[in-house]
Amino acid sequence: MRAILLIDDHAMFREGLVLALTQAAPDFTVHAVSNGSEAIAELEAHSGISVVMMDYYLPDVGGSALLRRLRQARPGIHILVLSASEDPDDVHAALSAGAQGFIHKSASSKTLLEALHGVIEGKQIVPDTYAAIDTNGRRLPQSDDAALLSALTPRQIEVLRLVCDGLRNSEISARLGTSEKTVKAHMTAILAGLGVINRTQAVLIARRAGLFGKPN
Template sequence: MTAVLLIDDHAMFREGLMLTIAHLAPTLDICPVASGNEAIATLESRSDISCVIMDYYLPDIGGSALLKRLRQLRPGIRILVMSASEDPQDRDRAMMAGARGFLHKSANSQSLLSALAQIQLPQSLDAHLRPPLPTPAHGHPTDEVALLSELTPRQGDVLRLMCDGMANREISAHLGVAEKTVKTHITAILATLGVPNRTQATWVARRGGLLGKPK
């Protein structure tokens, strides 16, 4: 069982997120804490924790300072930031400090599922999280590389940002286009890839090598 440190000072959000994760990935062992200092103490006492989900703003130590401290204590630890911040600089600072992903707190469960996969959980859990990809009538797996090649350059940009866990509003701001335009691109992406939702689209992207070498 994979141990995940969950850091958030809002009890209601923390408890709700625990319930959501328990439903999406029941094999995870969630260790909830309410502050940065509590997180540091827990990480020092538990050698089995390999992943962190953390709020960016905390009442004591948070932000990039906490990210760097956690990575010093546990080199290689995989960290997903969940924040209500709308400031793109917060995301940039978090990623520069070593976060594997940055997800807005308004994201839906599908985006959370994709973000959990993004922090590269162990293969056994990764297989549990991964939704089945579409299979054509002849019974062979869909050629993800060929499917991705049918996307326009702009659709490719949108899909990469989806893989980063960005919500439509964030993609809109990042690309400098209307949110309605982003929704249109996503609809076209799902149709081209032959998948029903964003989660499966991100898995096609990852398996097809859109973010690097195909797996």
């Protein structure tokens, strides 16, 4: 059984989603809470929770702040954001804070379940309309992303792989047994080599190239 933490302040949506998940995936155990504070307490009380599905806007602790607290409480956890927002800035902020997926609340149960499994498998799930747009609203070039990646060193690829997993610099340095300063240097080189301005764009290039999973 895989334990999932569902965080949403709308009771009807939350209860409906619990029912849909338990029917579609009986191997899932769903812990449902209504806000960020309850979520942190539930995570601390249940060591088996390995996946989070969360609304981005919550009445107390939400958004990027909650994402970072969840990652701090359990660094290896998989997080899928469910939101009524279609704002690319929200997608960017969620991914930067450690979410591995972002899906609209209007998605079908089938699409939601596919996204959930994708996040569990380590893929990054983003709206198709976001995958080709940078944070300033500019269309990103689709040319030879694989060639850009091939110019990176093996160590830079290793760092980028961990970035794709949602790890922060401090977590990457601990995983690789190196200093955070060295990781920052690698990140600077990765961004320069890929011709992008932030981590989110670097991850999108990696996804489009197929190195870390095809876009969904």
